[in-house]
Amino acid sequence: MGRVTSAEVARAAGVSQSAVSRVFTSGAPVSVKTAERVRKAAGRLGYRPNALARSLITGESRIIGLAMAELDNQFYPEILKLLSCGLQESGYHILVFMASGDDTETETVISELLDYQVDALIAASVALTTPLAERCRAQGIPVLLLNRHQGNSGPPSVASDNVGGARRMTEFLLRVGHERIAHISGWQGSSTGRERRQGFLQALAAAGRSAAACVDGMFDQEIVRRITRELFTAGDIRPDALFVGSDNMAFAAMDVLRFELGIRVPEEVSVTGFDDVPMAAWPAYSLTTMRQPLDKMIREAVRHITGCIGNPSTEPPQIRLKCDLCVRGSSRPLSRMEEKK
Amino acid sequence: MGRVTSAEVARAAGVSQSAVSRVFTSGAPVSVKTAERVRKAAGRLGYRPNALARSLITGESRIIGLAMAELDNQFYPEILKLLSCGLQESGYHILVFMASGDDTETETVISELLDYQVDALIAASVALTTPLAERCRAQGIPVLLLNRHQGNSGPPSVASDNVGGARRMTEFLLRVGHERIAHISGWQGSSTGRERRQGFLQALAAAGRSAAACVDGMFDQEIVRRITRELFTAGDIRPDALFVGSDNMAFAAMDVLRFELGIRVPEEVSVTGFDDVPMAAWPAYSLTTMRQPLDKMIREAVRHITGCIGNPSTEPPQIRLKCDLCVRGSSRPLSRMEEKK
DNA sequence: CTGAAAGCGCTTACAG
DNA sequence: CTGAAAGCGCTTACAG
Numbered sequence: 125m126g127r128v129t130s131a132e133v134a135r136a137a138g139v140s141q142s143a144v145s146r147v148f149t150s151g152a153p154v155s156v157k158t159a160e161r162v163r164k165a166a167g168r169l170g171y172r173p174n175a176l177a178r179s180l181i182t183g184e185s186r187i188i189g190l191a192m193a194e195l196d197n198q199f200y201p202e203i204l205k206l207l208s209c210g211l212q213e214s215g216y217h218i219l220v221f222m223a224s225g226d227d228t229e230t231e232t233v234i235s236e237l238l239d240y241q242v243d244a245l246i247a248a249s250v251a252l253t254t255p256l257a258e259r260c261r262a263q264g265i266p267v268l269l270l271n272r273h274q275g276n277s278g279p280p281s282v283a284s285d286n287v288g289g290a291r292r293m294t295e296f297l298l299r300v301g302h303e304r305i306a307h308i309s310g311w312q313g314s315s316t317g318r319e320r321r322q323g324f325l326q327a328l329a330a331a332g333r334s335a336a337a338c339v340d341g342m343f344d345q346e347i348v349r350r351i352t353r354e355l356f357t358a359g360d361i362r363p364d365a366l367f368v369g370s371d372n373m374a375f376a377a378m379d380v381l382r383f384e385l386g387i388r389v390p391e392e393v394s395v396t397g398f399d400d401v402p403m404a405a406w407p408a409y410s411l412t413t414m415r416q417p418l419d420k421m422i423r424e425a426v427r428h429i430t431g432c433i434g435n436p437s438t439e440p441p442q443i444r445l446k447c448d449l450c451v452r453g454s455s456r457p458l459s460r461m462e463e464k465k
Numbered sequence: 466m467g468r469v470t471s472a473e474v475a476r477a478a479g480v481s482q483s484a485v486s487r488v489f490t491s492g493a494p495v496s497v498k499t500a501e502r503v504r505k506a507a508g509r510l511g512y513r514p515n516a517l518a519r520s521l522i523t524g525e526s527r528i529i530g531l532a533m534a535e536l537d538n539q540f541y542p543e544i545l546k547l548l549s550c551g552l553q554e555s556g557y558h559i560l561v562f563m564a565s566g567d568d569t570e571t572e573t574v575i576s577e578l579l580d581y582q583v584d585a586l587i588a589a590s591v592a593l594t595t596p597l598a599e600r601c602r603a604q605g606i607p608v609l610l611l612n613r614h615q616g617n618s619g620p621p622s623v624a625s626d627n628v629g630g631a632r633r634m635t636e637f638l639l640r641v642g643h644e645r646i647a648h649i650s651g652w653q654g655s656s657t658g659r660e661r662r663q664g665f666l667q668a669l670a671a672a673g674r675s676a677a678a679c680v681d682g683m684f685d686q687e688i689v690r691r692i693t694r695e696l697f698t699a700g701d702i703r704p705d706a707l708f709v710g711s712d713n714m715a716f717a718a719m720d721v722l723r724f725e726l727g728i729r730v731p732e733e734v735s736v737t738g739f740d741d742v743p744m745a746a747w748p749a750y751s752l753t754t755m756r757q758p759l760d761k762m763i764r765e766a767v768r769h770i771t772g773c774i775g776n777p778s779t780e781p782p783q784i785r786l787k788c789d790l791c792v793r794g795s796s797r798p799l800s801r802m803e804e805k806k
Numbered sequence: 807c808t809g810a811a812a813g814c815g816c817t818t819a820c821a822g
Numbered sequence: 823c824t825g826a827a828a829g830c831g832c833t834t835a836c837a838g
Contacts, residue, residue, distance in 0.1 A: 127604055129831060130724040140809045153807055170603055177831035181814045201542045208563040218561050222549040239516040263468055279674050381749035407724035408749040442512055470815060481825045486817060496823055518815035522830045
């Protein structure tokens with residue numbers, strides 16, 4: 125055992141240690157003959173450059189730190205998968221940290237991530253505290269918020285147009301004839317939660333209507349179940365549509381409606397979500413939802429991150445991408461008459 | 466910008482660079498007075514030790530490489546979450562790599578992972594090729610297979626007793642009175658796929674029965690949909706029970722049965738899975754399944770990995786954990802009479 | 807193209 | 823307890 129070093133390879137190949145190093149540094153000057161001898165010796169000894177030592181001297185680790193929320197929501201595995209593939213193509217690797225919700229702990233662990241001299245930090249649906257953002261700035265580490273933002277003066281971010289998406293979803297529900305639309309929102313401490321709620325209220329206001337209900341579901345399925353029960357057993361007039369602030373929460377709401385309360389979807393109530401996670405398309409839910417352009421989000425994220433790593437001058441973007449309405453079976457269909465319009 | 470170094474802190478605090486280093490090394494001898502002065506200077510300058518430089522000299526990176534299969538199956542996000550938390554507690558971080566199925570690429574990227582001098586490598590549902598395993602051995606990097614194994618002479622592994630679990634599932638289906646049990650297996654190139662199939666066939670053989678069908682579903686929902694259609698529209702006698710080699714595949718099968726073919730579950734056919742991912746408990750599926758003891762698996766994995774990092778003598782385990790049958794609504798209930806037995 | 811040398815930021819014997 | 827020094831494994835000017 126014991127890792128083989130460039131010095132050992134040099135000895136075996138009868139060249140200097142620098143020569144070995146050059147063979148493994150693309151663009152460095154080496155004669156074909158030297159390269160060949162070194163490669164052969166390296167192959168024989170099983171040598172590979174120590175990435176840590178290299179990072180120490182080049183000043184870039186080619187490691188990206190990724191902090192993300194718990195993976196219950198199918199949206200995050202998707203992000204991780206796409207991000208990992210996208211960054212791998214550019215020769216980066218991902219050091220992950222799963223935020224548990226405990227803010228102090230999150231800060232501690234992200235701090236540890238930074239100790240590894242990550243070339244950049246991506247926070248997916250996790251807030252970056254001010255001290256952390258400050259430290260990144262001081263250390264010259266680019267940060268990017270994904271699927272969240274902290275205002276135009278906050279760190280660069282890639283998210284979708286949640287206000288617009290929620291507004292269009294609400295307009296859709298109005299258009300198919302709903303009269304009493306309720307909203308179970310995402311956590312109001314998050315930009316996505318707030319903005320979708322805001323879009324919902326805007327659309328209703330524009331139509332001169334008011335919400336049948338508007339409650340914070342906290343992105344938590346258990347809370348959503350409770351709220352759904354309350355909303356639909358309260359005695360007074362029931363909502364005829366329920367716009368839920370994320371697909372993951374919408375699934376929980378649908379389950380309660382159909383299997384607990386025996387309320388038919390969409391005959392008695394339309395249910396819609398937001399995100400378009402893969403499961404939304406499964407026939408068991410067939411959920412009408414507002415699709416976040418995940419591919420495009422990741423592409424933008426990768427582009428920005430790789431772009432600004434050597435290049436701190438890159439303009440810090442606040443990217444907002446348009447969402448697409450996916451009409452499926454969980455919402456009342458357009459009437460003939462409406463379709464003609 | 467520019468990271469602050471221990472030398473700068475030393476200058477600011479009026480001590481030697483070694484003194485600064487000692488303050489940040491637990492167990493190293495420092496006077497309270499020195500420690501205090503150093504901490505103050507470090508705090509003011511925003512100093513934190515460079516983990517890469519430290520790793521270079523201590524020989525341990527406190528990074529664990531994790532290679533895992535694509536995250537479509539809800540089982541993997543769970544693994545990642547639990548593993549990440551478990552290792553974090555011991556001060557480790559996870560460098561992830563998502564295997565795409567392309568073997569050559571997988572090998573390339575895992576190799577890159579190893580370049581970072583990871584303290585150990587965990588492969589979750591990903592095969593470790595022989596050259597890779599060889600390299601780990603040569604470099605003295607402990608490896609662990611999770612939810613897979615490559616035989617008793619292969620690398621250490623933590624998995625569950627898939628043969629026993631599948632056998633018990635099949636016995637359960639026989640006990641509730643099924644006569645024509647079909648199996649859609651997991652990929653036969655994986656130990657989980659093979660062993661569950663084996664358990665299924667063993668149990669049938671022991672009961673003097675034969676399989677209504679036994680087809681490889683490849684862990685792929687699209688393939689499972691196709692197989693399910695064929696199995697249930699073939700004209701001859703339909704299976705009255707379908708044991709699927711993973712929950713994720715079982716969901717696809719149930720969807721086809723209920724929403725495409727209009728076959729009632731469990732009235733006309735029982736459907737059961739394997740794993741017990743969170744979604745299996747959702748009312749939309751209410752899937753009878755064989756629960757893998759995920760918590761225990763992760764605990765064992767963490768214990769083994771952290772145990773053998775400084776300690777190569779630790780016996781390489783081949784751990785097989787017992788599964789638990791979870792009876793839910795997707796399978797025919799026990800008859801009164803049967804219950805009495 | 808090539809080698810000797812400096813240095814990345816740290817930890818850790820070694821003297822004192 | 824403390825500092826000066828060596829060294830982890832590499833890359834990269836610098837001469838030649």
